[in-house]
Amino acid sequence: MTSEERQKLEILACKARMGILVQTYHAQSGHPGGSLSSTDLLVYLYFKEMNVDSGDAKNKNRDRFVLSKGHACPALYSVLSLKGFFDWRTLTTLRQVDGLQGHPDMKSTPGVDMSTGSLGQGVSAACGMALAAKIDCKDYRVYTILGDGECEEGQVWEASMFAAHNKLDNLVIIVDQNGLQIDGPVAEICNIEPLDKKFESFGFEIIKIDGHSFDEMEEAFERAKTVKEKPTVILAKTIKGKGISFMENSVKWHGAAPNKEQFELAMAEIEKRISELEEG
Numbered sequence: 322m323t324s325e326e327r328q329k330l331e332i333l334a335c336k337a338r339m340g341i342l343v344q345t346y347h348a349q350s351g352h353p354g355g356s357l358s359s360t361d362l363l364v365y366l367y368f369k370e371m372n373v374d375s376g377d378a379k380n381k382n383r384d385r386f387v388l389s390k391g392h393a394c395p396a397l398y399s400v401l402s403l404k405g406f407f408d409w410r411t412l413t414t415l416r417q418v419d420g421l422q423g424h425p426d427m428k429s430t431p432g433v434d435m436s437t438g439s440l441g442q443g444v445s446a447a448c449g450m451a452l453a454a455k456i457d458c459k460d461y462r463v464y465t466i467l468g469d470g471e472c473e474e475g476q477v478w479e480a481s482m483f484a485a486h487n488k489l490d491n492l493v494i495i496v497d498q499n500g501l502q503i504d505g506p507v508a509e510i511c512n513i514e515p516l517d518k519k520f521e522s523f524g525f526e527i528i529k530i531d532g533h534s535f536d537e538m539e540e541a542f543e544r545a546k547t548v549k550e551k552p553t554v555i556l557a558k559t560i561k562g563k564g565i566s567f568m569e570n571s572v573k574w575h576g577a578a579p580n581k582e583q584f585e586l587a588m589a590e591i592e593k594r595i596s597e598l599e600e601g
Contacts, residue, residue, distance in 0.1 A: 322539050328598055330535045334364045335595045338564045340399030344415040346584040354574035356396035358499040358559040359466055363400045365538045366464055375405035384461050385450045387435040389443025390468035391424040406432035441474030448484050451492040466495045470502030473511045484552040485524030492552040493545050499561035501572045520554045532557030
């Protein structure tokens with residue numbers, strides 16, 4: 322990856338984080354912490370990895386994405402808006418009547434491939450999409466992001482058995498490992514480790530990365546394309562609340578919205594970061 326490409330992605334990620342703040346502030350509800358931890362992954366997927374085009378949103382050969390951790394939809398909405406699927410001003414309608422839904426809704430939001438919200442179910446939907454591609458002899462790829470707390474759900478592992486059994490090498494599961502869920506640290510609520518060994522035993526190719534490093538993402542996704550006869554899981558270590566100093570690694574921001582003072586402080590932090598990036 323060139324320095325120019327990396328800079329572009331980093332600036333886009335900053336703008337996406339601003340969109341998350343705009344949404345949760347105006348709604349005075351939502352889930353900023355897990356949205357911010359997954360932002361970089363979503364920016365890379367939509368601006369570097371996936372074959373998607375807002376001008377041809379229903380192309381049958383497009384890559385598919387499922388946000389299994391549906392409560393992190395502010396991150397997805399920001400990225401979809403930056404990608405041109407809908408106007409940026411729409412972000413102010415999160416959780417309002419006739420506005421953006423509090424979880425992804427494929428029937429009302431352009432660019433959303435699957436409605437999600439009940440944790441654990443998104444990976445099953447992604448498996449179905451990947452199997453459909455195999456049956457139809459299509460070469461599109463399917464990506465899904467799970468939360469690490471979400472991996473406590475049994476359906477994740479049922480779907481994993483299904484994916485391996487059907488040799489879905491066109492499927493990539495990404496686990497956003499920010500280490501926190503609504504009630505506290507994942508390790509204390511219901512320890513899921515060793516997550517790599519678990520997925521390996523279910524028949525997956527395992528790739529571990531820093532979920533905020535675009536260079537490591539590039540290497541991981543390129544490697545995933547070379548894997549044959551089995552699905553891939555990318556275990557991405559992330560920081561809950563990433564990019565906002567007072568939100569980072571704090572479980573209280575799982576489902577809390579910023580007030581006016583916090584919103585302005587957070588926006589100023591990001592604006593400063595964008596200026597630094599633009600100055601090189």
